[in-house]
Amino acid sequence: xxxxxxxxxxxxxxxxxxxxxxxxTRKELKVRYRNSFLGYVWSVASPAAQAMVYFFAFKVxxxxxxxxxxxxxxxxxxxxxxxxxxxxVCTGVFLNNASxxxxxxxxxxxxxxxxxxxxxxxxxxxxxxIAVVAALYGVWPRLSWLYGLPILVCLQFLLILGFxxxxxxxxxxxxxxxxxxxxxxxxVFYATPIIYRMDMVPExxxxxxxxxxxxxxxxxxxNLLLHGTFQWGMAGLSLAYGLIWLGIGWWVFxxxxxxxxxxx
Amino acid sequence: xxxxxxxxxHVSKAYPQYFKLTAGFKSFLxxxxxxxxxxxxAHFEALHDISFTVAPGESLGIIGHNGAGKSTMLxxxxxxxxPSEGQVSTSGRIAPVLELGxxxxxxxxxxxxxxxxxxxxxxTRQEALERLxxxxxxxxxxxxxxxxxxxxxxxxxxxxxxxxxxxxxxxxLLIDEVxxxxxxxxxxxxxxxxxxxxxxxxxxxxxxxxMETVRAVCDKAIWIEHGRVQAAGSVGEVVxxxxxxx
Numbered sequence: 001x002x003x004x005x006x007x008x009x010x011x012x013x014x015x016x017x018x019x020x021x022x023x024x025t026r027k028e029l030k031v032r033y034r035n036s037f038l039g040y041v042w043s044v045a046s047p048a049a050q051a052m053v054y055f056f057a058f059k060v061x062x063x064x065x066x067x068x069x070x071x072x073x074x075x076x077x078x079x080x081x082x083x084x085x086x087x088x089v090c091t092g093v094f095l096n097n098a099s100x101x102x103x104x105x106x107x108x109x110x111x112x113x114x115x116x117x118x119x120x121x122x123x124x125x126x127x128x129x130i131a132v133v134a135a136l137y138g139v140w141p142r143l144s145w146l147y148g149l150p151i152l153v154c155l156q157f158l159l160i161l162g163f164x165x166x167x168x169x170x171x172x173x174x175x176x177x178x179x180x181x182x183x184x185x186x187x188v189f190y191a192t193p194i195i196y197r198m199d200m201v202p203e204x205x206x207x208x209x210x211x212x213x214x215x216x217x218x219x220x221x222x223n224l225l226l227h228g229t230f231q232w233g234m235a236g237l238s239l240a241y242g243l244i245w246l247g248i249g250w251w252v253f254x255x256x257x258x259x260x261x262x263x264x
Numbered sequence: 265x266x267x268x269x270x271x272x273x274h275v276s277k278a279y280p281q282y283f284k285l286t287a288g289f290k291s292f293l294x295x296x297x298x299x300x301x302x303x304x305x306a307h308f309e310a311l312h313d314i315s316f317t318v319a320p321g322e323s324l325g326i327i328g329h330n331g332a333g334k335s336t337m338l339x340x341x342x343x344x345x346x347p348s349e350g351q352v353s354t355s356g357r358i359a360p361v362l363e364l365g366x367x368x369x370x371x372x373x374x375x376x377x378x379x380x381x382x383x384x385x386x387x388t389r390q391e392a393l394e395r396l397x398x399x400x401x402x403x404x405x406x407x408x409x410x411x412x413x414x415x416x417x418x419x420x421x422x423x424x425x426x427x428x429x430x431x432x433x434x435x436x437l438l439i440d441e442v443x444x445x446x447x448x449x450x451x452x453x454x455x456x457x458x459x460x461x462x463x464x465x466x467x468x469x470x471x472x473x474x475m476e477t478v479r480a481v482c483d484k485a486i487w488i489e490h491g492r493v494q495a496a497g498s499v500g501e502v503v504x505x506x507x508x509x510x
Contacts, residue, residue: 001346001347001350001351001352002340002343002346002347002351002352002353003351003352003353003354004343004353004354004355012388015388016383016386016387016388019383019388019389019390020383020384022389023379023380023383023384023389024380027369027372027376027380030371030372030376031369031371031372034371034372034412035371097367099362099363099366099367100362100366100367100384101344102339102344103339103342103344103360103362103363103366103367104342104344104360104362104367104384104385105342105343105344105358106384106385106386258345258346260344261339261344261345262279262280262345
């Protein structure tokens with residue numbers, strides 16, 4: 001058993017927790033931009049390059065029957081990028097901060113939280129780029145974007161944080177998870193309607209695809225950005241997935257957190 | 265409990281041995297029954313039935329040979345691990361003096377790292393910024409504070425880490441060896457600062473192999489060997505016993 005009596009008042013503790021998350025996120029941002037000449041461009045360049053490759057492969061060669069395919073790809077790929085990047089970074093986040101975890105009793109959840117926020121911020125910053133691409137396709141910003149996008153970003157944040165807590169904690173005990181996450185991400189990528197449209201999927205596989213928690217999010221983003229329609233039902237499903245995975249992630253994290261220092 | 269107090273009551277710490285798991289899925293799956301069995305039984309007892317108290321303003325030295333369990337004791341005090349048995353109670357803010365730049369990011373400047381580290385150790389950002397000048401002044405880094413810390417020497421890192429820790433207004437300071445690094449002047453200065461903090465009621469736990477530091481800084485000491493207390497008492501008695509075992 002361990003008891004710790006602290007002197008600090010409750011509002012100081014809350015202020016401190018906020019500061020801690022802010023400083024850790026700020027650190028991630030600084031580190032990313034410190035040694036990079038083009039900085040922000042890189043966070044957009046990677047999904048944009050992917051979009052061009054898929055556009056060439058599927059629009060030019062395969063002649064896929066999806067209208068505004070470039071915008072369609074961008075909507076899905078930018079969303080996916082946040083998910084994939086955060087999970088990859090989160091997997092190693094406790095391992096990379098081993099010296100702190102072994103010495104200081106700060107709230108461990110702030111580490112995955114900060115890296116999810118960092119990539120989330122980059123996603124938010126890339127939304128104007130999506131808007132520019134949309135304008136090229138003759139789609140102008142709509143009123144529904146004003147409430148739709150913030151809601152989707154929040155829902156996605158819940159989901160990614162849940163997965164982030166899960167993989168970051170488990171990876172300390174099963175180091176192979178790092179490789180497994182890489183493989184799973186590439187499988188789940190194709191199980192998400194990013195390069196194809198949901199209605200192209202044979203009926204019997206559609207339900208299966210909706211077991212993938214990224215599916216309702218991506219579909220919602222696509223419809224919102226291409227047609228300005230926000231699907232509340234999809235958002236409800238996303239909320240359910242977000243809460244479920246956050247619950248699982250938090251449960252696993254809180255069962256393992258006292259063993260972190262021992263496993264490092 | 266009053267601020268700065270530490271109570272360690274019949275504490276034991278056994279580590280489950282994770283080697284089968286960290287070795288990867290494959291070996292775990294291939295040896296599933298034996299792996300599960302070993303998970304249940306393979307324990308390494310790092311500490312056995314340790315008890316001591318530290319009153320506010322008191323300072324305790326923990327001595328012993330390598331692998332005796334000193335660092336495990338410090339981890340339990342820092343609150344990063346739970347004891348398997350017994351109870352560890354502390355009161356107030358605990359500041360560990362981190363080893364060479366732990367938690368520092370090499371690409372960030374000394375100043376940026378100071379603020380980050382101070383916040384991790386429990387200050388709000390506002391408090392960290394208010395104390396920045398004092399921290400930099402004490403570390404004697406001068407203009408280097410604006411350079412990325414990958415350019416720092418190990419002495420400079422220790423000075424900075426120590427300076428951050430003592431400026432977080434800790435009630436309990438945990439010091440693990442680090443003071444042996446740094447030049448003679450800084451060692452003298454940090455030792456004086458430690459004595460000064462002690463006069464102001466800060467409790468300390470010092471783990472060290474440098475017996476003269478232990479003698480100079482601590483009131484009392486425990487000598488741990490193979491996870492058990494070999495001797496405990498005033499610093500003079502314990503260090504004498506450690507240096508010339510009968």
